[in-house]
Amino acid sequence: MKNLDPNEAKRILVEKAGSLGLDPVGVAPVPAELRQDYFYKWLETDQHGEMGWMARDPERRANPEQVQPGAHCILCFGLNYYQPEPGRRGRIAKYALGKDYHKVMINKLKTLCKWLQEIGATNRPYVDTGPLLEKPIAALAGIGWQGKNTMVLNGEHGQWLFLGFILTTFPFPVDKPQQDRCGTCTRCIDICPTRAITAPYQLDARKCISYLTIEHKGSIPLPYRRLMGDHLYGCDDCLDICPWNKWARKTREAAFEARDYPDLRELLTMDDDAFNNLFAGSPVRRLKRPRFLRNVCIVLGNSGTREDLPVLKKAAMDPDTLIAEHAQWAIAEIEDRG
Numbered sequence: 001m002k003n004l005d006p007n008e009a010k011r012i013l014v015e016k017a018g019s020l021g022l023d024p025v026g027v028a029p030v031p032a033e034l035r036q037d038y039f040y041k042w043l044e045t046d047q048h049g050e051m052g053w054m055a056r057d058p059e060r061r062a063n064p065e066q067v068q069p070g071a072h073c074i075l076c077f078g079l080n081y082y083q084p085e086p087g088r089r090g091r092i093a094k095y096a097l098g099k100d101y102h103k104v105m106i107n108k109l110k111t112l113c114k115w116l117q118e119i120g121a122t123n124r125p126y127v128d129t130g131p132l133l134e135k136p137i138a139a140l141a142g143i144g145w146q147g148k149n150t151m152v153l154n155g156e157h158g159q160w161l162f163l164g165f166i167l168t169t170f171p172f173p174v175d176k177p178q179q180d181r182c183g184t185c186t187r188c189i190d191i192c193p194t195r196a197i198t199a200p201y202q203l204d205a206r207k208c209i210s211y212l213t214i215e216h217k218g219s220i221p222l223p224y225r226r227l228m229g230d231h232l233y234g235c236d237d238c239l240d241i242c243p244w245n246k247w248a249r250k251t252r253e254a255a256f257e258a259r260d261y262p263d264l265r266e267l268l269t270m271d272d273d274a275f276n277n278l279f280a281g282s283p284v285r286r287l288k289r290p291r292f293l294r295n296v297c298i299v300l301g302n303s304g305t306r307e308d309l310p311v312l313k314k315a316a317m318d319p320d321t322l323i324a325e326h327a328q329w330a331i332a333e334i335e336d337r338g
């Protein structure tokens with residue numbers, strides 16, 4: 001088994017991954033050429049905002065061979081999470097409609113690691129939290145190309161892919177990167193409400209609604225509040241508009257099925273326990289109640305009606321100043337609209 005032919009091993013790997021719902025599969029070489037210069041400049045100019053973990057140990061992040069000495073390649077796996085928008089007040093990004101993907105993905109990777117171990121390899125699985133530049137690695141592994149919105153774009157699944165990685169010592173044959181097929185299209189750049197895609201392939205995270213609604217901890221800067229529209233958690237605008245994304249099929253992963261949530265008015269009355277129970281197992285839970293209610297207030301400020309005022313007035317008295325201040329802003333916005 002240990003002398004398994006690398007091409008045969010790859011065939012088995014793709015088959016095993018496919019049976020776990022992991023598709024596409026690609027292999028990137030180590031060491032890897034990973035847009036390191038862009039990454040260092042992005043950090044230097046603070047475009048990562050409050051995502052301090054991105055700036056931790058950047059050398060290691062940009063050079064996977066430092067993460068696991070002796071690694072021959074990085075296996076990259078996609079997991080389709082696409083599903084149609086449920087159509088309710090306040091949009092949650094599609095990747096967060098169901099259960100958090102980290103555990104789902106890591107369990108699949110661990111299953112593959114068991115087999116890799118049997119064929120004599122030493123392996124390290126990563127999902128999001130590891131010190132890897134995930135999108136450039138996925139592009140190098142031929143999973144897709146990085147679109148002008150910086151998301152990895154696969155010709156079949158579009159951009160609705162969770163990514164998982166295994167650093168391995170097994171000498172799998174590496175894949176070729178895919179050709180960039182964005183062409184002259186600029187739809188993702190044009191639609192971005194906050195102009196966060198500052199140039200093709202360049203994203204200023206501090207301006208991105210995904211960052212503002214999720215990573216940003218404090219008050220939402222005033223110039224961004226109206227631009228956030230009805231985005232409650234994350235933003236898919238630059239993905240929804242991408243012509244490649246219209247071919248996507250609904251995910252087969254039951255864990256990602258969209259959950260039902262009450263209307264914004266009811267969400268705004270939740271205490272900590274109610275919030276934690278409602279979002280148990282969901283990525284939304286990491287926001288905690290104050291940041292989530294801050295976002296609810298912004299969405300109501302942008303799209304609510306006078307019928308939402310009583311619940312907002314109650315929120316404006318909340319002892320948490322983050323909630324109270326955003327509720328006051330929302331009340332003023334609704335009253336201004338008459």
Ligand code: SF4
Pocket residue numbers: 149191192193194195196197203207208209210235236237238239
């Ligand atoms: S996720 Fe939304 S805010 Fe961020 S770059 Fe895309 S369209 Fe712009």
Ligand code: SF4
Pocket residue numbers: 147148149153181182183185186187188189238241242243244
């Ligand atoms: S919208 Fe157009 S430019 Fe943007 S990622 Fe899709 S194909 Fe590329």
